[in-house]
Structure formats: structure tokens, C-alpha cells
Amino acid sequence: MSKRPRFPRQWDWPGRQKIAFTVGVPFEAFEKQSQVNFVASRGQLDRFSLSYGDYGWKAGIWRLMNILDEFGIKSSISANGLAAERNPDIIRTFAQDGHEVLGHGWANDVYAKDATPEEERQEIKRCTDLLTEITGGIRPVGWTSPGSSGSEMTNELLAEQGYIWVGDDASDDLPFVQQTKSGPFVTLPRTNIFTNDIAAWIFPANPTSVFLENFKETFDQLYREGEEGCPKWLAMTLHSHMAGRPTMSNTIRRCLDYVRQHDGVYYARSRDVAEWALQREARG
Numbered sequence: 001m002s003k004r005p006r007f008p009r010q011w012d013w014p015g016r017q018k019i020a021f022t023v024g025v026p027f028e029a030f031e032k033q034s035q036v037n038f039v040a041s042r043g044q045l046d047r048f049s050l051s052y053g054d055y056g057w058k059a060g061i062w063r064l065m066n067i068l069d070e071f072g073i074k075s076s077i078s079a080n081g082l083a084a085e086r087n088p089d090i091i092r093t094f095a096q097d098g099h100e101v102l103g104h105g106w107a108n109d110v111y112a113k114d115a116t117p118e119e120e121r122q123e124i125k126r127c128t129d130l131l132t133e134i135t136g137g138i139r140p141v142g143w144t145s146p147g148s149s150g151s152e153m154t155n156e157l158l159a160e161q162g163y164i165w166v167g168d169d170a171s172d173d174l175p176f177v178q179q180t181k182s183g184p185f186v187t188l189p190r191t192n193i194f195t196n197d198i199a200a201w202i203f204p205a206n207p208t209s210v211f212l213e214n215f216k217e218t219f220d221q222l223y224r225e226g227e228e229g230c231p232k233w234l235a236m237t238l239h240s241h242m243a244g245r246p247t248m249s250n251t252i253r254r255c256l257d258y259v260r261q262h263d264g265v266y267y268a269r270s271r272d273v274a275e276w277a278l279q280r281e282a283r284g
Helices: 047-071 081-086 088-096 117-134 154-160 208-227 246-260 270-283
Strands: 019-027 076-079 100-103 176-180 183-187 232-237 265-267
Touching: 019 047, 019 208, 019 270, 047 081, 047 088, 047 246, 076 081, 076 088, 081 088, 081 117, 088 100, 088 117, 100 117, 100 270, 117 154, 154 176, 154 183, 176 270, 183 270, 208 232, 208 246
Parallel strands: 019 076, 019 232, 019 265, 076 100
Antiparallel strands: 176 183
16 A cells, blocks of 8 residues: 655645746856856956856847747746846846746856855845836835855845745755744755756766756656655746756757656746745744
């Protein structure tokens, strides 16, 4: 006789769906180097490396937007303040189309762990004010630090400024709520290392078939757990300057096609997941 899986946390999704599915689109800018660096030492200016990052706003983001439009999926775009300042029309378009725009630090090669609390507070405010202005008053409620390298003060500082969720964690399959001085605050763990395009492009360089296989294997296990009464959540991450390249396009379509073949999927933005977690917490 089959038994219910041994997971300690009880969970459910709106409509009693079997699995939640979100798509994150990092839209990044860099001061000295992007994630691809062939010759320069870390911290040195590398123009080729910066040009690799520039692919995101020149071509990659548009290709990803077209693919998301094909499937009618609303994503969460993690926007560096510098990328938003340089390309406000892209941020504005995403927001107007119903995607979530969230904060992602000012520049993607500058880390909160290296800042003082007041410096970090001011950076959060700077990014928040800019994104709110560009989107016509839609204040971001989510944040992921560059490199997911938040400080020990990040959550408190974010909650203080009206945020409800952060993505700087990799400790669970599901969202969890913590108390801050400003009230309850949601962590959306980075459970998606194998469904994050950076695994195909950077650590290490894999063919796109590996990304597709990882995606299917991950989805199948989580979907099975949902069918057995323990719903989970799958996040796909597609960097505009990496997954936005033509090499990944058909693989992304195959992944999204695969999800569409299953019923009981809760298609959501990250903020929807966080808001649901807060509602569940309030219900007790």
C-alpha cells in the first residue's frame, strides 16, 4: 500500500493545483565584468565581458519576451538599477504587459555583502525609487541580491522599505515566512540551480540538451509529489544575456511545452507566490 510522502511541511496552492511554476528573467548590467570573462582578473574592467552582458538589452530580452508571449506566461524580471536606468523602455514594457518587476541591486558585479548597512539601505532605496518611477508607480515588492549574496541585514532592510519577499536563499523547496521588525517577510528559495540557464552557460558549459533533461527530471519529481498530496514549486531562471541567445530558444520552448502537457499547474509570478505564502501564514 502506498503511503503519503514523508514531507514535514503541509502546503497547498490556489485551486488545489499540484505544482506552482514561475519564470524569472534577470535583466542585468555590470560595472566592470559580466559572468563571462576570458582574460581579465576579477575586479578589472573587461570590455568584452561587458559586451557579453550588453547582449541582454540589445537582443536577448526581446527574444525571451517573444517566447513568453507565445505561451501567455507572465514572468518576474529581476532588474539591476543600472540596467533599468539605461533601458527604461524595456522595464516599462514588461510592467505594462503584466510581468513583475523586482529589484536586483544596482550593478550585478557589486555585492551587498561588501556594503555597510547604511550603504545597503541607500542602494535598496535608489533601486526602488527608480523602478517605481519607470513603471509609472508600480513599487517593487520582491528583491534578489546580485549573486544572491545578501547581507545579514538584507531582509530587515527590505521589509523596512515595504518589500514582501527575497530570493537570497537555497534551503527549501517551498516559500517560508520569517518575522522581521517590520512584520512577516517571505523567502523564495533558489531551488532552481538545475533549471537556471547559468548551469548551461557558466557552471559548467553544457549543451542545451542537459538543461532540458534537468528541467524534465526536476518537474517530473515535483509534479509526482504534488499528485501524492505534497505540492511543490518549480522556478525557471532565464538570464536575458544568456538564455536570450538563439541557442537556448527551442530548448526553452520544449520546457514550456512540457509544462503545458500537464494539468494542475499554477502559473504565477514570484510576487503571487509570496502573497499566497503570506495569506497562508495569516490563516495559521
